[in-house]
Amino acid sequence: MNAAVEFKNVDIVFGEDRAGALALIDQGATRAEILDKTGAVLGCAGANLIVNEGEISVLMGLSGSGKSTLLRAVNLLNVPSRGNVFVHDGDKTVDMVSCDPSALRRIRQTRVAMVFQQFGLLPWRTVEENVGLGLELSGVPEAERKARVQKQLKLVGLDQWARKYAHELSGGMQQRVGLARAFATEAPILLMDEPFSALDPLIRTKLQDELLQLQATLKKTILFVSHDLEEALKIGSTITIMEGGRIVQTGAPEDIVLRPANDYVRDFIANVNPLSVLTAWNVMRDRRDLESAGESWLWLDRRKTTRFKLDTDGLVIDAERNGRPAVWVSCDAMEQIPENEPHVFWARPGTSLKTVMHAMHRSQTSPVALFDDSSRFVGAIGVRDVLSAVLRR
Template structure:
């Protein structure tokens, strides 16, 4: 069961939506519907699944419908037609057709939101802003304090707890907004262009911090952005929108390597591959490596071999006749602490990390998927990626 599921969702802004929907069914577009009815078509026939624990980035140019669709999830925008199903306690709640009581429950227990403009109350301290939602829930003071302390520590603002928002930088204010949303303990986090008002360096820092937090918390995040590099950096999957419609939805590397149409192709034309491509789209598979008996050569220049089981799990590693050690790297581990040894990494490693590991260790990377060896990343594969050539 998906955490969030859109089924043929239309959103019309106005008071006479039925007339606009009739024209939409006749094939008329946004401009003609506005001209004839005065109604604004915000979203058209959106079908999308968001899995538990993923970061789904909705992106597009201004007016593409991305924020309109996001705000349907917590009922800030009303769905004119279709279903919007949210998983809750093993059941599916249709936000488009649920009772006011059910919507209130979803807003207070299931869904939290981080806004672009921070939306902090200037008369409250940092701690009071973070705990405001908890107070509205009627949580006891000692329980609120415990949660507030935890979230302040999580976003690195413990020493600022008694300050007012106007004494904080923009990046720090956004951390308060994030901590306030996390304090509600909802599994679903909505983020509507939360970093767009910040300076580029602060924006990049908060993107990195969000990814670190996500590895700890495993929230289901729907993130709106107009910045392609941001979307490609943080998104598990990306939905590109235009004129209220979802044009393409997929993993970042799928969007870049296989654009659905000329609009998407133009959108991704100047993408930095360091922020997009991952090991699975770059690697040389085991079927392309030299084999003998139960061994595979993962670095011919150095005469390095892996002994594998029938299911391609590692038994031994050698260079020539000498046994060698292999080290493991996981996202978030410091690359500078790696030794000059071959490194085992996940098959979905990002290209930027792969390049840094290759430079630090001087060895090719061995890619694994659930402890099974699936391929190798060396200079040839990395050079091809930098040149924009797909080996897959």
């Protein structure tokens, strides 16, 4: 994977005595100690983070942890006191900290767009005029500007509201205008600073779903700030947890939940429902660990109710449940269970554990088989595997 943004040893300090604050950072001083001794405020210290192209990377932490401070260093709204912020720009990489004004302007106009918590819509401009504002300021010709605006409004489902004003829109619709405005620039990197936190829970959940749907099509690189852990676990490809201006842990959502780096992270995730994070891959038993049921046969479960016969390529050529031939049913199609006919549920490794558990319940706790994208059998999940994973968490 290619890095779209990379933070390398980034320190951000606000105040006059920055040199004194940086010296204290090198000594491992806390934010409170730095403030007491220098009067300077530590924004973030020693930040090292890579955001890969096409992923949603979420910065998490309590209020004042430094997540928004770090985010705003990407487009130099916050200027690092030390370190580098590299942004991928076509066939080269630009260090935002040391680049010249023309390179900074190009990055801001064509490579990086931002969506704020407050929608920032101009009340005297229509929806389409708000969406096209950045393009207008960049000097994009009117015909091209209108075409791009209409395309983005349709993408976010607001094409019928193009001539309305901000006060005629709900909060969720106003935030969609903010998204369309960022998308209209066609910048590959989006900075989203708690964009949904000011919305009601139901609207916030809907916009999270819509963002994931848009991302599946657009494949932007998104650096997303949130204080809502459930939101981070839902949308994040990776999650970075910050405390007191420092990065504490970075990893995939399941890594954060299953392997917290310290007590701070452990407390942070204490109330997380593991079913919202874990996938079939996290709890399955590899096919190599399954018990043999005769030549080329494997038992999927410890109770020995279900077995497969495999060919040399790992493809299933026969399946039985309770001694009778079994048919296949996807976990995503639980309502299609055949009546009075043995069946075996199957899933992909990325299927959510919650979906797997629903299928197991529907089939009276039968095991679930896992197949890769080439239809090779890779493992199985039984009730005990699920219980072990949840209890271990």
